[in-house]
Amino acid sequence: MFAPAWTVRRRGPAPEHVETPGRCAVIGAGLAGAAVAASLARRGWHVTVFDAADRPAAGASGLPVGVLAPHVSPDDALLSRLTRAGIRATWLELERLLEEGRDWRAGGVLERRPEGDTRVPAGWSESGPNESWPASAAQLSSAGLPVDAPALWHARAGWVRPSRLIEAWLREPGIEFRGNAPVARLSRSAAGWQLWSAANQLLAEADRVVIAAGYESGSFAPELPLQPVRGQVAWGRMADDLALPATPLNGDGHLIAHVPDDEGALLWLCGATFDRDSTELAPQPNDAQANRERLKRLHPGAAATLAPAFESGKAKTWVGIRCASGDRRPLVGPLNEAGLWACTALGSRGLSFAALCAELLAAQWHGEPLPLPANLSKALGTERTAP
Numbered sequence: 466m467f468a469p470a471w472t473v474r475r476r477g478p479a480p481e482h483v484e485t486p487g488r489c490a491v492i493g494a495g496l497a498g499a500a501v502a503a504s505l506a507r508r509g510w511h512v513t514v515f516d517a518a519d520r521p522a523a524g525a526s527g528l529p530v531g532v533l534a535p536h537v538s539p540d541d542a543l544l545s546r547l548t549r550a551g552i553r554a555t556w557l558e559l560e561r562l563l564e565e566g567r568d569w570r571a572g573g574v575l576e577r578r579p580e581g582d583t584r585v586p587a588g589w590s591e592s593g594p595n596e597s598w599p600a601s602a603a604q605l606s607s608a609g610l611p612v613d614a615p616a617l618w619h620a621r622a623g624w625v626r627p628s629r630l631i632e633a634w635l636r637e638p639g640i641e642f643r644g645n646a647p648v649a650r651l652s653r654s655a656a657g658w659q660l661w662s663a664a665n666q667l668l669a670e671a672d673r674v675v676i677a678a679g680y681e682s683g684s685f686a687p688e689l690p691l692q693p694v695r696g697q698v699a700w701g702r703m704a705d706d707l708a709l710p711a712t713p714l715n716g717d718g719h720l721i722a723h724v725p726d727d728e729g730a731l732l733w734l735c736g737a738t739f740d741r742d743s744t745e746l747a748p749q750p751n752d753a754q755a756n757r758e759r760l761k762r763l764h765p766g767a768a769a770t771l772a773p774a775f776e777s778g779k780a781k782t783w784v785g786i787r788c789a790s791g792d793r794r795p796l797v798g799p800l801n802e803a804g805l806w807a808c809t810a811l812g813s814r815g816l817s818f819a820a821l822c823a824e825l826l827a828a829q830w831h832g833e834p835l836p837l838p839a840n841l842s843k844a845l846g847t848e849r850t851a852p
């Protein structure tokens with residue numbers, strides 16, 4: 466609790482803090498909803514997480530494995546600072562809840578850059594306190610890339626299986642998951658909020674509601690500027706002798722390999738496509754081809770290694786719908802003054818942003834110091850979309 470002896474001058478009105486944690490309903494059991502549930506449950510809330518699917522992580526967060534790596538720009542732009550803060554928040558949760566090497570790997574990420582552009586903020590180097598710098602010849606050659614390929618090395622980065630993080634968050638005491646429970650509408654009652662099914666059954670009553678329903682959040686919050694962005698990836702099991710880089714590669718597309726699955730086999734995954742305004746979940750052959758082309762540019766050797774998997778039809782396809790805001794930043798904050806909040810628009814960076822956004826929301830509810838400087842917190846706020 467930040468309660469100094471002096472009078473704190475605020476730039477705007479003080480947000481309404483809750484004195485006593487109560488009942489909260491969260492709509493959506495993806496990275497956003499599970500992270501919010503965990504942050505609130507830790508502060509004493511009774512949280513019920515509703516999902517239309519029968520299990521958690523059934524939407525975009527059902528991605529078999531994802532890359533966790535920061536955005537880096539020479540002027541350390543807003544998005545760069547936000548992703549860095551987000552990854553630190555995620556990292557704490559990964560270390561606290563998951564098994565490294567099985568559920569996630571902390572081994573770093575190589576990011577291929579356009580020709581001539583490995584610029585980082587002044588003073589960033591391998592020996593500095595920062596966590597990204599131009600990749601060394603040794604790092605490039607051990608990934609099977611030409612030693613002069615323009616690339617950055619991200620040390621606080623790796624791969625994560627999103628469903629493992631979601632399951633761990635939902636296991637925290639104080640959280641109940643309710644699957645097969647699509648919420649059709651909300652209404653106000655004397656006690657707070659009521660959540661209704663399409664058949665007009667009362668699903669729950671709660672003091673506060675958080676909308677974390679991915680691109681479907683728009684049906685509860687039409688005022689938010691949300692856009693669905695369909696994405697397709699290819700993935701499969703690695704045969705014993707498949708020579709794929711040990712380090713995830715990022716850039717125009719990504720490649721992750723050596724990810725243990727539930728049966729002890731190893732997985733690879735590459736992608737991803739970006740198809741704005743599409744919510745089509747069926748795999749598209751053109752997108753499979755586009756992912757192969759992308760992989761050829763990212764790592765020609767891996768593309769050759771995986772060619773038989775693509776050609777034999779052994780490569781599997783996974784499709785998800787991202788939820789993006791106009792400025793590529795998440796939307797976290799109140800939707801009205803009566804306890805309806807949103808935590809969504811994690812875009813292509815759910816792993817970087819979910820934990821940070823959840824902590825930001827919970828800190829605001831409890832009048833705690835924010836997990837980010839005020840200007841960065843504002844850059845994530847729902848208030849920024851007000852006309």
Ligand SMILES: Cc1cc2nc3c(=O)[nH]c(=O)nc-3n(C[C@H](O)[C@H](O)[C@H](O)COP(=O)(O)OP(=O)(O)OC[C@H]3O[C@@H](n4cnc5c(N)ncnc54)[C@H](O)[C@@H]3O)c2cc1C
Nearest residue numbers: 493495496497517524525526531532648679696785815816
């Ligand atoms: C192809 C692809 C590749 C990606 N790669 C990466 C990556 O490498 N790294 C990374 O960080 N991110 C990646 N992402 C992005 C990441 O997957 C998303 O940012 C993240 O999963 C979003 O989480 P969410 O909880 O906001 O949404 P979702 O996971 O979509 O969760 C929303 C949930 O709400 C539920 N829901 C919707 N409507 C209702 C309703 N009315 N009632 C009840 N429940 C409802 C849905 O069933 C769903 O489970 C990728 C995304 C795609 C599509």
